[in-house]
Amino acid sequence: MKYIPVMGLEIHAELSTASKVFCSCANDFGGGENTRVCPRCSGMPGTLPLINQNAYTLAARAGFALDCRVNNYSAFDRKNYFYPDLPKAYQITQFEHPICTDGFVEVCGGRKIRINRIHIEEDAGKLVHDDYEGVSMADYNRCGVPLIEIVSEADFRSVDEVLEYVEQIALRLKYAGVCDAKMEQGSLRVDVNISLMPYGSEIFGTRAEIKNLNSFKSIKRAIEYEIERQTEILESGGKVVQETRHYNDNHGDTKSLRSKEEAHDYRYFPEPDIPPIFMTDEQINAIKADMPEMPHKRLIRYTDKYGLPEDDARLIIADKALSDFYDKAIEVYPNYKAVSNLILVEVLRNLNDSGISAENLQFTPKSFAETVKMSENGVISKNAAKDIVKILFKKDRDPKKIAEENGFLMNNDTGALEAVINSIISQNADIVQSYKNGNNKVFGFLMGQVIQQAGKSANPQLAKDLLTKKIMEQEG
Ligand SMILES: [Zn+2]
Known part of the structure; x- marks a missing residue:
């Protein structure tokens, strides 16, 4: 290929608050249409927004999770546009003064992807198109669900970098308790802007933006399709048009939604109904102090300090509950490798088989650690240790008792x-x-x-x- 792809990402992540951002409707997924709507989030005249403090705290946590600066001063703006999923005909967002700025994430062995900003905004509703009846129906349950938008610089040069970045952000937001990052439920959505730059050049080409990608597969396919499409245009002497494109998952292609000429003029202006927000250094530092260890730091601890192979460490860290379980187990029995091995072999297998999530494990890290210890000390065999884990999955019990009752204790006579x-x-x-x-x-x-x-x-x-x-x- 004679061109290098140049990409930037905007990630929308729904904040895990109990209620919506400007009213007290529940922030949930699923349920009947328009069951979580009130005069505020449906934009009735005369209603006023009330800011959800927790949305603010979570956005600041996202900032720390992504090595951003969390600003003392931030403010809301009004973004005006009409669309049937937005009953107010404007979205409250942060345009001039976002809550977080200047972060970064390292991908693919150390390439730094800069994060320009993270701002808070409200989500819009959802239109359900019924092709059979030839109608569209509006569901406003999602109106006013708090979002953060994480805006990167155009620093990506390969699909792999994009995928690793999204993976890392999803995991870090989960660790920070900011967002459940369930892409299949739309709580994490990705917009990619992409252009091609000839090798040797430093001038970016004209970019197209692909909106609302909600799986790793569709991100990969949309980018690959777009690289191919733009390459063909450039090689045949044509010009890429600046436009927004929609990715069609069934066809694996992208189609033009609107060109630059049709782009909205949002007429941003400061939101008059919400005063600017000022957080003191003490408030910001208190949020920072409350942050858990982030997964990329944890990876270094597991590999460098504990000597776990990187692949093993990644598997454990991919699930925060499992990783927390591991950390508690090695407090009881600090044989890092042996504890990790039995988790990877037997706990993961039983989690898979039973469909239980690591958060809902029935047994304590202590019972587990003691099982590993008995096995390592030759009190029970390795196979017996696996059998005990299987029994623990049903109910937490003293592993020594289980070993005795089942004749697992090895004869050292x-x-x-x-x-x-x-x-x-x-x-x-x-x-x-x-x-x-x-x-x-x-x-x-x-x-x-x-x-x-x-x-x-x-x-x-x-x-x-x-x-x-x-x-x-x-x-x-
Ligand atoms: Zn409401």
């Missing part, structure tokens, strides 16, 4: 084991001799015989050590 080994050695004199002559392969057979006779509860490590020792003591 050296005397009994020695007797078994002596008998195996004398029954298999030829094989023992063959091993002593250098045929290492037969050791496994002898071990198998020992375990079979000594029973499952025999400690395999102890049996192995004893068997080796006994063979070496043999004459011949």
